[in-house]
Amino acid sequence: MQTITSKDNPKIKEAAKLVQSKKARREKGLFLTEGLRLCMDAVKSGRIPLKTFLTQTVYSQLEQREDGKELLFQSREIYLITDEIADKLSDTQTPQGLFCTFEILDNRERLATIKRNRVVVLSSLQDPGNIGTIIRTAEAFGVDLIVMSADCPDLYAPKTLRATMGGVFRMPILVTDDLKNEILSMRKEGISVYAAALKQNSVPITQIGFDAPSAVVIGNEGNGLTDEMIEACTAPMIIPMAGKAESLNAAVAATVAIWEMCRK
Structure with a gap:
């Protein structure tokens, strides 16, 4: 697990584009989910989190939950982020502090x-x-x-x-x-x-x-x-x-x- 503290980190910039741009999602073949419910729904449906970004507060909470442990276990890469970065990745007024990147599947x-x-x-x-x-x-x-x-x-x-x-x-x-x-x-x-x-x-x-x-x-x-x-x-x-x-x-x-x- 790595820690990211800069909003200008390339991984954060890429994740932010997935939130903001349909074109970026299509070109990368990726999308970003926010919050435990959506992230877990994706995992339970067979999607593998390529990258998981979460604040220290959320990480501590997930370690106490079985579904949270499952999400962390499934994630290929995990990054601790600051609350400021969570604000950048979220498109809501109250960021949930948890984001996962998944592949868009051709169904x-x-x-x-x-x-x-x-x-x-x-x-x-x-x-x-x-x-x-x-x-x-x-x-x-x-x-x-x-x-x-x-x-x-x-x-x-x-x-x-x-x-x-x-x-x-x-x-x-x-x-x-x-x-x-x-x-x-x-x-x-x-x-x-x-x-x-x-x-x-x-x-x-x-x-x-x-x-x-x-x-x-x-x-x-x-x-x-x-x-x-x-x-x-x-x-x-x-x-x-x-x-x-x-x-x-x-x-x-x-x-x-x-x-x-x-x-x-």
């Missing part, structure tokens, strides 16, 4: 082998909080796969990681640069794909059986789904509402759709 080979009976598709969402809520809900109700367009919030950005509450490490997620093609591919596989969209021919979600392999597509918070994306799907669907609200929050709409899709 395409693994994802190609999983079943696709219940799929959630996210198109151009903007809010990391919505992404996190949807991932947590999908995991809770047994969705097989989440497919996301590449312009959704980065899964490994700090805000998104926190919002998923560790679900990002357990839930199968495919990020694609060509969402339309993924939808068409699912339809070729026999999966019925329903676009959450208000159209003249929209089918109420309560009238969809979801007995066969199915997917639901949730669109951008402000603009919804494009006509091109809707046309790529099997059919548009709506969630019937009794009140005067014009629409639901994207995460709420996804939750209702997931419940309907998975409840049987």
Whole structure:
């Protein structure tokens, strides 16, 4: 274990870039987690901490905990850091004093082998909080796969990681640069794909059986789904509402759709 006291240390600079930049995460193939819960969720999901940065206070606490000892045992490199460095690495007002660097895994080979009976598709969402809520809900109700367009919030950005509450490490997620093609591919596989969209021919979600392999597509918070994306799907669907609200929050709409899709 080494001690780092300078914010200008190359390892600290690299870790800080992983917090701040999606480009840096992609180029390095790495991401940074903060806090015991997220770090342990990653370890329990089979991720190996390449570097662990922690303050002396946190180190003393981890030595007293079994899960903390496991994290320290798994870590390839451990660095004691100052509170000032912890402030630099954290993007929250109250730094937790523990940070781990992990490799971003290419899941395409693994994802190609999983079943696709219940799929959630996210198109151009903007809010990391919505992404996190949807991932947590999908995991809770047994969705097989989440497919996301590449312009959704980065899964490994700090805000998104926190919002998923560790679900990002357990839930199968495919990020694609060509969402339309993924939808068409699912339809070729026999999966019925329903676009959450208000159209003249929209089918109420309560009238969809979801007995066969199915997917639901949730669109951008402000603009919804494009006509091109809707046309790529099997059919548009709506969630019937009794009140005067014009629409639901994207995460709420996804939750209702997931419940309907998975409840049987």
